[in-house]
Every structure is written in C-alpha cells, then in structure tokens.
Amino acid sequence: MSSLRFGLIGFGAWGKCHANAIAKTEGAELVAIAARSESTCADARTAYPEASVTSNFGEIVGRDDIDVVDIVVPSYLHFEIASAVLSSGKHLLLEKPMCLSVEHCDELIRLAKQRGVLLAIGHELRLSSLWGQVKTMIDDGFLGDPRYALVELSRKPYRVGADGWRYDIDRVGNWILEEPIHFFDLARWYLSSNGEPQSIFASASSKQPDHPELQDNFSAIMQFSGGAYAVISQTLSMFEHHQTVKVTGTKGSLWAGWSGAMDRTRRPDFFLRAGSGDEVQDIPIEKITGEVFELEDQMEMLVQAARDGRPLQTTGEDGKWSVAMCLAAQRSVDRGQPVAMSDVLSS
Ligand SMILES: NC(=O)C1=CN([C@@H]2O[C@H](COP(=O)(O)OP(=O)(O)OC[C@H]3O[C@@H](n4cnc5c(N)ncnc54)[C@H](OP(=O)(O)O)[C@@H]3O)[C@@H](O)[C@H]2O)C=CC1
Numbered sequence: 504m505s506s507l508r509f510g511l512i513g514f515g516a517w518g519k520c521h522a523n524a525i526a527k528t529e530g531a532e533l534v535a536i537a538a539r540s541e542s543t544c545a546d547a548r549t550a551y552p553e554a555s556v557t558s559n560f561g562e563i564v565g566r567d568d569i570d571v572v573d574i575v576v577p578s579y580l581h582f583e584i585a586s587a588v589l590s591s592g593k594h595l596l597l598e599k600p601m602c603l604s605v606e607h608c609d610e611l612i613r614l615a616k617q618r619g620v621l622l623a624i625g626h627e628l629r630l631s632s633l634w635g636q637v638k639t640m641i642d643d644g645f646l647g648d649p650r651y652a653l654v655e656l657s658r659k660p661y662r663v664g665a666d667g668w669r670y671d672i673d674r675v676g677n678w679i680l681e682e683p684i685h686f687f688d689l690a691r692w693y694l695s696s697n698g699e700p701q702s703i704f705a706s707a708s709s710k711q712p713d714h715p716e717l718q719d720n721f722s723a724i725m726q727f728s729g730g731a732y733a734v735i736s737q738t739l740s741m742f743e744h745h746q747t748v749k750v751t752g753t754k755g756s757l758w759a760g761w762s763g764a765m766d767r768t769r770r771p772d773f774f775l776r777a778g779s780g781d782e783v784q785d786i787p788i789e790k791i792t793g794e795v796f797e798l799e800d801q802m803e804m805l806v807q808a809a810r811d812g813r814p815l816q817t818t819g820e821d822g823k824w825s826v827a828m829c830l831a832a833q834r835s836v837d838r839g840q841p842v843a844m845s846d847v848l849s850s
C-alpha cells in the first residue's frame with residue numbers, strides 16, 4: 504500500500520520533532536517542509552534532502568500530491584494556515600492551541616466537515632500510556648464515581664520561540680493556551696462522566712514586573728455539572744519538568760507522576776499508584792511515555808484514520824473545548840470572578 508504523503512509547515516523546536524516522528528512512522532512519508540526564514544529552510548534541506556523545502560506555505564497547500572498537512576507554527580498563525588489547508592481538501596494535524604478564539608475553532612470544524620477531511624489537534628497526552636491508563640481505570644470503575652482531579656505541572660520557563668512569539672501576548676494569545684491547555688483537556692477527559700465543565704475560577708501571577716500579562720504561576724478550579732471539580736495548577740518558576748495527576752472518586756484513588764530533565768526527554772521517570780481503602784498497588788506502565796513518544800503515536804493515529812477510517816483520539820471538538828476553557832480561565836483571572844463556560848462558548 505502506498506504511503507500517506509505529509510507536508511509539514513513549521514520547522515522550529517517542536518516542528519523538528521514532528522518531522523522526526525513522521526519520518527519514523529510506517530505508512531507515512533515526509534515530502535515537503537515550509538518554514539519562514541532562509542536559515543531554517545536551509546536546516547530542513549540538510550536534515551531531509553528528499554523533501555522539497557519552501558518559505559511559502561502556499562506551495563504545500565497548492566500541491567495535489569499531498570494527503571496530510573501538519574501545522575506546527577506560532578499559535579497566532581494557526582487559523583490562517585489551517586483554513587487554507589482545509590479549504591484545499593487535505594487532512595490536517597494542527598498543533599494546540601487549535602486557534603486563539605472559539606469562533607475560529609468553529610470555522611475550522613465547519614470547513615473540515617464541509618470538505619470531508621480529518622481534523623486532528625495536538626493534544627498528544629490523550630495517547631500516553633500513563634495518562635491513558637488513568638483514563639482506562641476511571642472508565643473501568645476503579646474510582647467509583649470520579650469526584651475530584653488535580654493536574655499540576657512545575658517546570659522551567661517556556662522557550663522564547665522563533666522571533667520571540669511566545670513572549671508576545673498578541674502572538675501567543677495567553678500563557679494558559681500554551682501548556683495548561685493540555686491539563687484542561689486531561690481533566691475534562693477524566694471527569695467526562697460528570698458532564699461538561701460549567702464554570703472556571705482562576706488566579707495567576709507574574710514574576711516579570713515589565714510583563715504582568717505573561718503569567719508564570721496559574722491555578723484554576725473547574726466545576727462540572729455532575730458535581731465533581733478539577734484543579735489545574737502550573738508554575739514556570741521551577742526547575743526541570745514534573746507533572747502530577749491525582750484523581751479520586753467514591754471508591755478509590757489514583758496518583759500518577761511524570762518527571763524529566765525537560766518536557767522532551769527520552770529518559771523520563773514515571774509511575775502510577777492506585778488506592779482502594781488501605782490497599783495501595785503500583786500499576787505497571789509497560790510503554791515508555793512522554794510528548795516525543797506520543798507524537799509518534801499521533802502520526803500513526805493519522806495514518807490509521809486516513810487509511811482505515813479508525814477514529815481520531817484528538818478531535819477538533821476537543822480542541823475547541825480546550826481553547827474555550829483557557830479563554831474562560833484567562834477571563835476569570837482578569838475579572839477576579841468565576842466565568843461560565845456558556846458565556847465563552849457563545850461569545
Ligand atoms: N503539543 C505540544 O506538546 C506542543 C505544541 N507546541 C505548539 O507548536 C507550535 C510551534 O511551537 P514551536 O515549535 O515551539 O515554535 P518555534 O518558534 O520553535 O517554531 C515555529 C516555526 O514556525 C515557522 N514559521 C513561522 N511563520 C511561518 C510561516 N508563515 N510559514 C511557515 N513557517 C512559519 C518558523 O520558521 P523560522 O524558524 O524560519 O522562523 C519556525 O520554524 C505552537 O503553536 C506551540 O503551541 C509546541 C510545543 C509542544
């Protein structure tokens with residue numbers, strides 16, 4: 504069977520990891536790469552001599568021998584490039600945050616439906632053996648009724664990004680859309696038996712006096728219709744990368760952790776422990792986990808969805824919910840009050 508032909512737009516810190524993941528995936532072929540600057544285009548030519556490289560992403564969009572486009576550019580460019588790709592009738596893998604507004608997310612979902620193509624969003628934690636095992640145990644009833652989730656990350660500061668986009672509020676949107684977006688997605692996934700999130704109350708602080716809008720410390724409480732709630736908390740003022748998840752229910756509890764020198768390490772430490780009354784067990788996680796590994800699984804997911812019609816695990820609808828939760832959280836930080844999800848989803 505012939506390979507699915509991928510075009511990659513963006514070849515920065517994370518785009519290079521995408522290129523590597525596509526190249527490793529059976530049934531996928533990296534045929535074209537676009538970046539902005541000549542120097543990044545030159546890097547791409549050296550690393551992937553068999554791919555065509557361009558500084559005009561429109562050339563990839565305009566080709567009719569490309570099946571899937573993978574977009575890994577600064578977040579403020581997601582909507583413009585994604586709508587061009589979907590309009591051209593190609594499948595799309597779009598990095599998180601899907602877009603910087605709910606309206607733009609809706610428009611991409613509409614376009615994907617209209618053109619009958621796949622739209623997957625880079626919420627790769629859903630493909631993790633560790634975070635996925637937590638979900639499996641919740642769905643299998645280990646906790647009884649889930650009542651509470653904590654998703655917490657302590658890490659070193661964000662990378663600046665090409666041309667400084669990640670430290671420019673107009674181009675990044677806000678910092679909740681950068682990394683806490685993954686944790687909102689996880690919490691919504693874990694507590695899905697409680698219905699959708701109803702409201703979010705959040706606080707944040709900055710350690711940068713000249714940039715109060717870039718908030719290094721962030722915490723939120725999200726309330727679900729079924730009565731459960733989740734706490735999302737992150738600091739960028741730590742060292743290394745340490746993530747914790749705790750979920751409790753009417754019968755049991757789960758505690759999972761992942762640590763590495765950085766988010767992209769290939770040598771992480773991770774664990775899952777499960778409690779039921781006084782009995783505590785270590786749950787083995789056979790498959791190594793971390794964002795670089797899940798990225799490879801994400802490429803495989805696309806190949807299988809495009810070829811065999813298997814369902815996507817990271818959909819446009821989920822991408823939209825994740826953006827909406829982050830926008831609600833930022834509005835709550837700014838106003839000092841809880842924000843109803845219905846206000847954000849309808850505005
Ligand atoms: N799911 C996840 O876990 C992660 C998701 N992300 C997301 O991925 C995206 C990219 O992040 P990251 O790689 O860290 O950012 P970088 O700044 O490192 O890279 C951005 C890349 O986009 C390229 N680019 C900019 N404008 C254009 C354009 N008009 N056409 C083609 N290429 C362009 C840049 O080119 P040049 O180099 O020439 O400037 C650069 O190669 C962001 O949306 C981020 O939120 C990031 C990390 C992890």
Ligand SMILES: O=C1CO[C@H](CO)[C@@H](O)[C@@H]1O
Nearest residue numbers: 660661662681682685766
């Ligand atoms: O998961 C992630 C790792 O950190 C990056 C920032 O440096 C984020 O963009 C990203 O979502």
